[in-house]
Amino acid sequence: MSFFNVTQLGPQNPIKVLKTANENATGTKEETPPSTNRATPPHQHARPEDTFQIPSLNSMYNPNASSLPYKGSHKLFSEKRMKHQRHPKGPTDIYMYPMTTSQQYGWWMKYDARDWPKGEKHVHVNSEMTRFVDEMSATNKDFSLF
Numbered sequence: 437m438s439f440f441n442v443t444q445l446g447p448q449n450p451i452k453v454l455k456t457a458n459e460n461a462t463g464t465k466e467e468t469p470p471s472t473n474r475a476t477p478p479h480q481h482a483r484p485e486d487t488f489q490i491p492s493l494n495s496m497y498n499p500n501a502s503s504l505p506y507k508g509s510h511k512l513f514s515e516k517r518m519k520h521q522r523h524p525k526g527p528t529d530i531y532m533y534p535m536t537t538s539q540q541y542g543w544w545m546k547y548d549a550r551d552w553p554k555g556e557k558h559v560h561v562n563s564e565m566t567r568f569v570d571e572m573s574a575t576n577k578d579f580s581l582f
Contacts, residue, residue, distance in 0.1 A: 454531045 527539055534540045562570070572579045
């Protein structure tokens with residue numbers, strides 16, 4: 437019956453398995469122990485001692501236990517999305533491995549500050565006569581130096 441996804445193992449949450457830190461109902465974070473090296477997917481080195489406990493239905497669907505800043509509110513999520521305000525943590529901080537293939541492109545990239553594309557600034561100081569002509573031409577459109 438497992439090919440119909442009908443098992444007696446309880447509700448399965450594949451996203452929670454890949455999270456690095458989970459929040460329980462009290463709001464405190466529980467660190468999940470890293471089971472393998474981050475360079476290899478978790479299913480290649482599965483060990484019996486690295487298995488996780490299946491949570492109960494009450495803890496899974498409790499809106500107070502949400503680790504998102506939106507607290508389970510679709511309205512608040514939509515407002516934040518319209519204002520282009522994203523989650524303060526990136527997906528590499530939340531999950532151990534990329535959840536989808538579209539996340540694999542930038543998963544292992546480091547975001548370092550690059551200083552080499554910035555050019556040097558050379559300040560050009562105008563002379564007193566040039567500043568005088570600029571100020572006079574700004575205040576009086578009929579001004580002419582000669």
